[in-house]
Amino acid sequence: MLHLLTLGLHEGPHPYDGRCVSPGQCTPPPAKYSKVIAGPQPGQQWNINGGFCGAFSTQHAALAFGAWVSQDLVRKANRNSAPPHTMHGDSTEGYEVMPTNVADTAKNLKLTYDEWDYTQPSPQAPAYKAWLKKHLVAGHPIVWFPLCKGDPHHCYPGSCPNGGAADHVEPMWGIFSNHSLDDPKVYDDDYILHASDQDYQPYYRPMSTLEDSKSMDGNCAHAGAGFGRNEMYPCFDESVTYGLAVTGLAVSGAIPVSVQTSGAVEEPNVRQGARPATLYANVTVTGLTAGSQYVLYRYGSTESLPAGPPFAPAAEASTPFTAAGDTHSYADPKPFMSDSAVYWLAAPATTVEAA
Numbered sequence: 001m002l003h004l005l006t007l008g009l010h011e012g013p014h015p016y017d018g019r020c021v022s023p024g025q026c027t028p029p030p031a032k033y034s035k036v037i038a039g040p041q042p043g044q045q046w047n048i049n050g051g052f053c054g055a056f057s058t059q060h061a062a063l064a065f066g067a068w069v070s071q072d073l074v075r076k077a078n079r080n081s082a083p084p085h086t087m088h089g090d091s092t093e094g095y096e097v098m099p100t101n102v103a104d105t106a107k108n109l110k111l112t113y114d115e116w117d118y119t120q121p122s123p124q125a126p127a128y129k130a131w132l133k134k135h136l137v138a139g140h141p142i143v144w145f146p147l148c149k150g151d152p153h154h155c156y157p158g159s160c161p162n163g164g165a166a167d168h169v170e171p172m173w174g175i176f177s178n179h180s181l182d183d184p185k186v187y188d189d190d191y192i193l194h195a196s197d198q199d200y201q202p203y204y205r206p207m208s209t210l211e212d213s214k215s216m217d218g219n220c221a222h223a224g225a226g227f228g229r230n231e232m233y234p235c236f237d238e239s240v241t242y243g244l245a246v247t248g249l250a251v252s253g254a255i256p257v258s259v260q261t262s263g264a265v266e267e268p269n270v271r272q273g274a275r276p277a278t279l280y281a282n283v284t285v286t287g288l289t290a291g292s293q294y295v296l297y298r299y300g301s302t303e304s305l306p307a308g309p310p311f312a313p314a315a316e317a318s319t320p321f322t323a324a325g326d327t328h329s330y331a332d333p334k335p336f337m338s339d340s341a342v343y344w345l346a347a348p349a350t351t352v353e354a355a
Contacts, residue, residue: 018199018200020201020232021196021199021201021224021228021229021232021233022224023222023223023224023233024196024201024203024205024232024233025203025204025205026201026202026203026204027204028176028191028193028204029176029189029191029204029206031176031177031178031189031191032177032178032179033176033177033178033179033180033181034174034175034176034177035136035137035139035174035175035181036173036174036193037064037136037139037140037141037173037174037258038064038258038260038284039060039062039063039064039065039141039173039258039259039260039264040060040061040063040064040141040171040173040195040264041060041195041202041260041264041265042195042196042199042200042201042202042203042265043056043060043195043197043200043264043265043266043267044197044198044199044200044265044266045071045197045198046071046267046269046271046272047198048269048271048272049088049089049096049271050087050088050089050096051096051168052071052074052075052096053097053168053169053170053197054074054096054097054098054102054105054143054169055071055072055074055075055096055097056071056169056171056197057097057143057144057169057170057171057197058074058097058102058105058106058109058143058246059071059074059264059267060141060171060173060195060264061111061141061142061143061171061173061244061246062109062111062246063258063259063260063261063264064139064140064141064173064246064258065111065246065248065249065256065257065258066249066256066257066258066259066283066343066344066345067109067110067111067249067259067341067342067343067344068259068261068263068264068279068281068336068340068341068342068343069109069302069341070267070270070276070338070339070340070341071267072270072271072339073302073339073340073341074094074097074105074109075089075093075094075095075096075097075105076093076094077094077104077105077108077109077302078094078095078097078101078104078105078108079091079092079093079094079095080108081095081100081101081104081105082100082101082104083158084100084156084157084158084159086156086157086158086159087156087159093271096156097143097169098145098155098156098159098160098166099118099145099155099159099160099161099164099166099242100158100159100160100161101159102115102143102242102244103115103244106244106246107250108302109302109341110249110250110251110302110305110343111246111247111248111249111250112246112247112248112249112250113244113245113246113247114135114140114244114245114247115243115244115245116128116131116241116242116243116244116245118161118162118164118240118241118242119161119162122239122240123211123238123239124238124239124240124241125210125211125236125238125239125241126186128211128236128241128243129186129207129210129211130184130186131243131245132144132172132192132207132243133175133184133186133190133207134184135245135247136172136173136174136175136192137175137181137184138247140245140246140247141171141172141173141245141246142171142172142173142243142244142245142246143169143170143171143172143243143244143245143246144169144170144171144172144194144236144241144242144243145160145164145166145168145169145236145241145242145243146166146167146168146170146234146235146236147165147166147167147168147212147214147216147220147234147235147236147237148167148168148223148230148231148234149216149220149223149224149225149226149229149230149233149234150225150226150230151167151168151230152167153165153166153167153214153237160240160242162240163239163240164237164239164240164241164242165214165237165240166237166242167230167234168197168230168231168234169197170194170195170196170197170231170234171194171195171197172192172193172194173193173194174191174192174193174204175190175191175192175193176190176191176192176193176204177189177190177191186207187207188206188207188208189206189208190206190207190208191204191205191206191207192204192205192207192210196231196232197231198227198228198231198232199232200265201232203232203233205233209235210235210236211235211236211237211238211241212235212236212237212238213237213238213239214237216235218235219235220233220234220235223235249305249343249345250307251305251306251307251308251345252307252308252309253308253309253347254308254311254345254346254347255285255286255287255288255294255345255346255347255348256286256287256345256346257283257284257285257286257296257344257345257346258283258284258286259281259282259283259284259344260281260282260284261279261280261281261282262279262280263277263279263338267338268338268339270338270339276337276338276339276340277337277338278335278336278337278338279335279336279337279338280331280332280333280335280336281331281332281336281342281344282329282330282331282332283296283329283330283331283332283344284327284328284329284330285323285327285328285329285330285346286326286327287326288323288325288326288327288328289323289326290323290324290325290326291322291323292322292323292348292349293320293321293322293323293348293349293350294320294321294322294323294328294346294347294348294349295311295318295319295320295321295346295347295349296318296319296320296321296328296330296344296345296346297311297312297315297317297318297319297344297345297346297347298315298316298317298318298319298332298334298342298343298344299314299315299316299342299343299344299345300316300336300340300341300342301340301341301342302341302343304316305343305345309347311345311347317332317334320349328346332344
């Protein structure tokens, strides 16, 4: 199997020294309006087998809708994806998450999504940034596929359709603006929030700086070059690019929740023999009506997550609650292992058992 030197460069011991990597900005901009999606957070991907940046990014997008999925299981979700299979992986362990299989990966994890249309006319940069803003304002985290300074910008054969390129994959989960978020126009001083997958810093970027040509002599001209520096200030290909917005769980009749857990910062790499960690989840339910009764359900695998009510039969735990306001926070006392997949969802107590 042929592996070009592309996402494979983003593997090995990471050289992070605790500092914000210039020219990246690690403090929020002074914006009047903002939307930061709960769940995703900066952290460290597994740096083996081409790099698990796509798995890490998908994992973090899923947290916004109540799902913890190990990086191992994210890759395994695309084991049966259609070829080409020129990236790292196989039909047992799954494949690197690339533009050709990211939608299939999300679908098999029971996530709903909107995939960027990479077949539209070039240059795609203006429309892509409008698409990013629309989804971030709506609370939908993005899995995006940028270029990195000093990397070769060559995808595995057949994995970047329509002539685009990608060196890395990162999660994006915030938008900042001095204009009302009801305004869909992209302004130069709009900022997005993303992670590098190689350090523990949040990175804030003006929308006006996100695109560049493959020569990387424009917006990314002064980005750090090489592993451990270029992930912090990448640019997407201005001509043809890729992305997937995760919009929810593929479950009808449920109220979505978000999950935060320490495992999202640095998950033990079980593919290198590390012992899985015992994790706990902080769950937040939104969109509630004060005084109404609800039930929070927990499922122990992707397979057990139902497509709709009744929710109780496959749940491994059920926690009723009465909403005190429009949000409800719950520290789940039951642990789970980092190498697993666990989903949480909420539903009105009056309808959860409807067939």
